[in-house]
Each structure stands twice: as C-alpha cells, then as structure tokens.
Amino acid sequence: MSRIRAAFWDPAGDRYGGMPTYPWRMAPPHLLTLRQLTAEGLRPGSQGVQAQVLWRSRHHGTPGVRAAYLYDVRFALPKRTATARQRAALGKANAARRTCPECDRDVGYVLPRHLGTCLDCAEEMAA
Numbered sequence: 477m478s479r480i481r482a483a484f485w486d487p488a489g490d491r492y493g494g495m496p497t498y499p500w501r502m503a504p505p506h507l508l509t510l511r512q513l514t515a516e517g518l519r520p521g522s523q524g525v526q527a528q529v530l531w532r533s534r535h536h537g538t539p540g541v542r543a544a545y546l547y548d549v550r551f552a553l554p555k556r557t558a559t560a561r562q563r564a565a566l567g568k569a570n571a572a573r574r575t576c577p578e579c580d581r582d583v584g585y586v587l588p589r590h591l592g593t594c595l596d597c598a599e600e601m602a603a
C-alpha cells in the first residue's frame with residue numbers, strides 16, 4: 477500500500493472523526509456510493525453516510541483530496557416506485573388517450589393518432 481493510500485486507510489475512523497475511511501477502490505463490497513446504489517435500483521433509506529472513500533485528484537488544476545460517501549447496501553431500500561397519485565395521473569392520461577372525442581367512450585385501446593377517433597367512428601365516417 478502506498479503512503480497516500482495508507483493515510484486514507486482508517487476503517488475504524490480513528491483519524492477521521494469516527495468516519496470509517498478507505499482509499500479509492502479499497503472499500504468493502506457492501507459499501508456503495510449513491511450512484512452505485514441507484515444503479516442497483518436502491519436508495520440509502522434512513523441511514524446516514526456510513527463511510528467515505530478518499531483519494532488525491534489533480535483534476536481541474538488544483539491537487540486536492542476528493543471524497544465520496546458510502547452507504548451500507550444492507551440498510552438500503554428499493555427505489556421508490558410511482559406514488560398512488562402519480563399512478564392515478566398516469567391512469568388518467570392513458571384513459572384520455574383511449575377516449576374517443578366522437579362517441580365519448582373509453583374504447584379500451586389508445587386511439588390511432590392518424591384517425592383521432594376510435595375505429596368504429598372512423599369506419600362510420602368513412603362510410
């Protein structure tokens with residue numbers, strides 16, 4: 477382990493105010509960044525930051541220490557799905573797309589855009 481990596485190796489958080497700290501790419505596998513959690517379809521839930529990853533970066537000119545915060549995947553929760561209200565709004569929007577402006581019925585399928593009416597009305601108008 478390099479000297480810098482060793483400086484960031486503090487799983488107990490003794491040197492970092494109680495925050496378990498790991499060098500880049502050396503955190504245990506159950507600790508994930510927010511981005512990694514999201515990629516797994518998860519969110520942190522009620523847990524706070526569990527640990528941090530530190531690394532030196534020279535990006536953007538000024539060298540400095542960068543941090544990424546880690547969450548414990550074991551406390552993570554599934555990403556919130558649509559709320560009842562959102563589902564209702566979606567349902568309404570879909571119902572509107574199924575409702576024929578000619579006969580005012582929910583015909584149970586999305587109206588063909590090129591007709592603008594249900595198939596029955598389109599047929600009747602064609603006749």
Ligand SMILES: [Zn+2]
Nearest residue numbers: 576579594597
């Ligand atoms: Zn119709």
